[in-house]
Amino acid sequence: MKKILYNIKGSMKTLLYSLAIVGSTFTATASSHREAPLIADDPLADNTDLYVFRSPGTPEIQETITIIANFIPLELPHGGPNYYTFGENIRYEIHIDNNIATLGDDIVYRFLFTRTDEDPTTFFNIRLGAENIKMNYTCEKSTDGGLTFTTIVSGGTVPPPYIGPRSIEDPVVGLGTTYEALIADAITTASTGETVFCGQADDPFFVDLGGIFDLGDAPRADGMPHDGVACYNTHTIALQIPINMLQKDGLNAADADDILDGDFVIGVWASASRPAMRTLNGDGTESVSGDWIQVSRLGMPLTNEAVIPIGAKDAWNGADPYSEDGAFYTYFYNPELALYMDDDLFGGAVPAFAPLRIQKASLGTYDFTNGADGLYPLKGSLAVEETALDEDLFGGLLLPAAGSPRSVDLLPIFHTGVPNLAPYQLATGKPDGNPLAAGKPFINNFLPNGGDMLRLNMAVPVTDRTDPAFSTEGLIQAAVLGLTDPLYATTDLEFIPNMDGFPNGRRLEDDVTRIELQAVAGVVLAAIGLWYDDYEVGVSPSPVTTDLLDVLTYTTGIESNDTSFKTSFPYVQTPWSGTGKCSGVVIDYEATLDCTAPSGLSATSITDVSATISWIPTPSAGFYNVIYKTAGGIPVSVTATVPGVALTGLTPCTNYLYKVVTKCGGNKISSGWFMFSTSGEDCRLGVATESVLGLFPNPAKDVININYFTNTENSVNMRIIDVTGKEHMNTSYSASNGINNFQIDVSALKAGVYYVQIKNGENEVTDKFVVTR
Incomplete structure (x- = not known):
């Protein structure tokens, strides 16, 4: 511990100087389909998602990092006759920060696209082997922070949109090939060794857009959830880069001191810029002039979409992570979403978030709801000495002021990365009731010399996608295993499956919507020992309480993509065909x-x-x-x-x-x-020794089946209540040892969220169900 603290303190001058220049703000954008007013009117320049992960595959492939930046939201596969393409006069850029001692980008990849019409005499996009609106690109690379660029790909090929089998496969009227062959031909190796792909792909993001933005109705109280991005395409820029090309000293992952080596942390963000002036010439052409102006950017998922208020979104898109406005801090210290996870504020207004409740009296003391002080009362005390909250370390950043409760968890998760220091270690091995003690290490992606970036520790091994332990819950699931699985019961640093998942980077499979809602609900605080309010130190048999289980089992109803992912680069799936099942087929959701x-x-x-x-x-x-x-x-x-x-x-x-x-x-x-x-x-x-409750179907319409497991034979009391606490049923049943099945008529209940509560002596279990109409 002393060695770690000595090394960190040795670089504090440089670090604090960098933080002072940056202004220590905290905002972000990502998973940003049409997330701001201005960019919603400029889809070709709209960053939709950013993914950064250690590449799955052979041992050689695992020594690379894959970066995927997606642009152009919600592309209809059949959106002709002028199908979606990358835009001309747009700089698409991927920025990488890999050195805590330097301010700004260390590596930049820049992509510029051009269009060519091979047969302008037809209105068809493809005819007789000729392709219109044919896209090619140039990729340039800078290793001096964007001062100078070198071309590393010239004349790069972009596959045409997947119009349909006649256009692509027919050897007479079409291109006479397969779409998989077009993708393979478009994958190229840059002159500096990176593997590059640019082209259309299935949009890998998954979320119930309709439910989420209908005032947080996810899972939906009335009706089934629907993936709002299913059957849509997007445009992908994908890079596969050797780790030694990204690591600041040219090292491979095998050279790392351990799997959380801080010298292997990178921060990545993507942007799109346009010339300041666009002139319509009146003859069907246009011209551009002036400086390049950034119009979109992307780092951590969903932040500009669901955290930054609408009046600030456009300004945020024009900034960079190194010059963010400190006024944005408050949206992360006191996030709006937290208002709907607090029954004393507006929790009752969003019934779907009923399982998500923030700690108000963690360990009987600490309040993390909006406007409270969180851990601020400990600022400067002996309790935080030699932890990340020490004033000689990062106390000024992580405990800035009273009334900023989430500076201790949401700030490092989204803005600086999380250091491998107490209290940011799992509660495994910590004395009961002391979250500030050293515990089991599970994350270190600390890179605090910039703001909104997607941070990844490249030393963390890959979780094989076929491993039964692989989970779309990312680092949340790694924390669950580290806290509960006997395999990881010590405080030793060791690989736990999914340590390579979001928010340590972001894999295509990661369910970032659910993870971020759980994070706002305080699940990370619980993981490090700041348990939920229903845990009493020295009294409760386990910190795995009802409140914790409610958060861990919360779901929006959409937990995975609508198709599979590929097992090799570029990993994103082939785009949906304009004549396939996603080409405007009417779906009867009922x-x-x-x-x-x-x-x-x-x-x-x-x-x-x-x-x-x-x-x-x-x-x-x-x-x-x-x-x-x-x-x-x-x-x-x-x-x-x-x-x-x-x-x-x-x-x-x-x-x-x-x-x-x-x-x-x-x-x-x-x-x-x-x-x-x-x-x-x-x-x-x-x-x-405990009772377990299961409900199905859920959501229910007329009848719900209740499976209740107990190891005793006794009379049990069953209640059904709604989110306001109003009781709708109170009945006693005889329960036998084992699984008991009860069928309850809910046809008289209005659509909404309800709870079944069964009490067997002193043992009480509760589960949530939804009634639809």
């Missing part, structure tokens, strides 16, 4: 409610550490989520495309509950809970 719950569930091949779960396939299923947990434990989700999955890494002599969720497009429906027990020497009966 018909999709027939999505069938899985049936015939069974657990076989049970050993002390593994089991195989199988079920009868459902015809409408796109894929399945298998969810399993111990009694009172944190659910683990595994995705499957076939009706069977092997669970590994289980604990001997333990009761497990499991269920299977069918995913049909934007809809899902769950089975009930089932149970199996792992084997082992000297197993005792009744390992599970």
